[in-house]
Amino acid sequence: MKAVSSRRYVTLAERVTHTPEETVLFGREIAASFQPPCLVLLEGDLGAGKTTLIKGIVAGLGAAGEDEVTSPTFTLVHEYGLEGRVFHVDLYRIEGARDLATLGLDDLSSQAATVLVEWGEKLGDNVPLPCFQVRMEHQQSDNRRILIQRVEA
Ligand SMILES: Nc1ncnc2c1ncn2[C@@H]1O[C@H](COP(=O)(O)OP(=O)(O)OP(=O)(O)O)[C@@H](O)[C@H]1O
Ligand SMILES: [Mg+2]
Secondary structure, eight states: OOOOOOOEEEEEEEEEESSHHHHHHHHHHHGGGGOSSEEEEEEOOTTSSHHHHHHHHHHHTTSSOGGGOOOOTTTSEEEESGGGOEEEEEOTTOOHHHHHHHHTHHHHHHSSSEEEEETGGGGTTOSSOOSEEEEEEEOSTTOEEEEEEEEEO
């Protein structure tokens, strides 16, 4: 993998949602920005809403219905759509560089696919240049702040 030393972050969208349904809708709205090939790293604590947002993104890309999108916490990677158009990766249980190598993320991101990675911060700089970074924050009660940034070299 190629290490990337300096990156510039340009804000594409920012939203505070108040229900899971609003988060799914926001995912549908922004999905068109994530046309393949595209690597999207999602960051945020447990329960921040990463999987919920991805339901909307996958549905918005037309790869699967939102109810078909579930967390790949144990399987690590889910594939949606014909010819692997969308990959959904969860690094929560991944530890260390050897595990990352077994995941084959390089292979995934070299395909003409949209690759959505939960716990993307675990990759550090050890990643091809992502297209987008999504930061999700749990605010009070059911409010979630969602920031979408384009990443440039
Ligand atoms: N505004 C909101 N947006 C998204 N989810 C919300 C919102 N309000 C409440 N929730 C609840 O928060 C939880 C979010 O879970 P989700 O699995 O999407 O988080 P996650 O970031 O993927 O967590 P994990 O790190 O465990 O994978 C769900 O139970 C959902 O119903
Ligand atoms: Mg999740």
